[in-house]
Every structure is written in structure tokens, then in C-alpha cells.
Amino acid sequence: MPFTDEEGVHYFKVLILGDSDTGKTALRRHFIEGKHPNVLRPTMGTDFGYKTVRLGSIIVKLGLWDVSGKERFANVRRLYYHYCNGAILVFDLTRKDTLFNLGKWILELVESTGHSVPCVLVGTKYDLRDKIYQDFSRDKVLNFAMRLSMYIGSLGITIPFIETSSISNYNVSRPFTELAYIMHRIVDHCP
Numbered sequence: 001m002p003f004t005d006e007e008g009v010h011y012f013k014v015l016i017l018g019d020s021d022t023g024k025t026a027l028r029r030h031f032i033e034g035k036h037p038n039v040l041r042p043t044m045g046t047d048f049g050y051k052t053v054r055l056g057s058i059i060v061k062l063g064l065w066d067v068s069g070k071e072r073f074a075n076v077r078r079l080y081y082h083y084c085n086g087a088i089l090v091f092d093l094t095r096k097d098t099l100f101n102l103g104k105w106i107l108e109l110v111e112s113t114g115h116s117v118p119c120v121l122v123g124t125k126y127d128l129r130d131k132i133y134q135d136f137s138r139d140k141v142l143n144f145a146m147r148l149s150m151y152i153g154s155l156g157i158t159i160p161f162i163e164t165s166s167i168s169n170y171n172v173s174r175p176f177t178e179l180a181y182i183m184h185r186i187v188d189h190c191p
């Protein structure tokens with residue numbers, strides 16, 4: 001369950017997961033700061049940011065934990081899964097291996113939290129139009145999202161798949177608002 005403040009606003013803890021260089025930090029910072037960051041340094045350990053999101057008349061707060069994809073931070077990473085309410089699973093549309101590696105991330109998520117966690121699947125770098133979907137298809141990704149939905153049992157909700165570009169400002173907010181909506185719906189269904 002999320003933390004709820006004295007005004008009844010839910011605070012959700014969201015992890016952004018995926019391989020290094022897939023664009024996790026760019027997406028998070030663009031969403032929070034409203035533009036593609038000028039300077040992007042590799043994430044050392046964990047970065048944190050936080051943003052208030054409006055869903056119609058509802059306001060929720062998202063704590064966004066951007067966790068380093070590098071193997072040497074694996075031990076640090078595990079600590080951050082506790083009390084996580086949702087996850088954004090990120091892969092790079094130009095690198096097929098980053099999609100298949102999400103299996104490892106999902107396993108780590110499920111093992112560390114011990115319960116199912118609502119997720120959205122995000123394919124980044126949509127602006128690199130001549131390099132995306134090489135050696136795999138969009139249908140394959142949709143199939144992956146469907147199998148993932150069955151595996152993590154997300155209240156009968158199929159995990160949304162969203163293509164984004166932080167560079168051309170395409171769909172940057174959508175992963176966050178869709179996940180916020182799903183997490184809010186879950187809380188609404190739990191007395």
C-alpha cells in the first residue's frame with residue numbers, strides 16, 4: 001500500500017528499471033524538468049526525483065527511483081525494491097538485447113518485493129526511426145507485454161507498452177501517468 005499524507009494524497013514509490021544506456025535517466029529527468037537534460041551522467045548507484053501528477057481531479061505523488069543498471073550496483077539496488085508500488089520497465093528500441101534482458105529485471109523485482117507489482121513497458125529512442133525494431137518486431141514486444149501481464153498477475157490489466165523519445169519529446173509523461181492511474185485504481189479496489 002502507498003503512503004498517504006494528511007490530505008489523503010497517495011504517495012507511490014516507483015522504480016525505473018532496465019539495462020544501462022537505455023535512457024532511464026533521460027526519461028525521468030525530462031518528465032520532472034520538462035525538457036531533455038543538457039548534461040547526462042551515468043547513474044552511480046541510485047538517483048531520486050519526485051513529481052506530483054494530476055489524473056483528472058485526483059492528485060498523486062510519485063517518488064521516482066532511477067536505479068543504476070550496472071552489475072556492480074546490484075547489491076545496492078536490491079535495497080530499493082522494498083515498499084515499491086510500481087515499476088517502469090525500460091528497453092531501447094534500437095537494441096533487442098535490452099528487451100530480452102528485462103526478464104532478469106522482472107525476476108529481480110518479483111524476488112525482492114515478494115509480491116506482484118503494477119508495471120508499464122517502455123521502449124525508448126523512438127526518434128531513431130531507421131534503427132528501431134531491427135531483428136525484432138512491435139508484435140513481439142506486445143506479445144512480451146501480454147506474457148508479462150500473466151506472469152506478474154496485474155489485476156487483469158494488460159501491461160501497457162509505450163514508445164517514447166526523450167529527445168523529440170514524444171510520450172515522455174505517458175508511462176508515468178498510465179502507471180499512476182493503474183496504481184491508483186489498485187488502491188481504490190483495496191479497502
Ligand SMILES: Nc1nc2c(ncn2[C@@H]2O[C@H](COP(=O)(O)OP(=O)(O)O)[C@@H](O)[C@H]2O)c(=O)[nH]1
Binds near residue numbers: 025069124167
Ligand atoms: N536518440 C535518443 N537518445 C537518447 C534518448 N534517451 C536517452 N538517450 C541517450 O542515451 C544515452 C543513455 O541515456 P541515460 O538516460 O543516461 O540512460 P540510462 O543509463 O538508462 O539512465 C545518453 O547518451 C542519452 O543522451 C532518446 O529518447 N533518443
Ligand SMILES: [Mg+2]
Binds near residue numbers: 024067068
Ligand atoms: Mg541512468
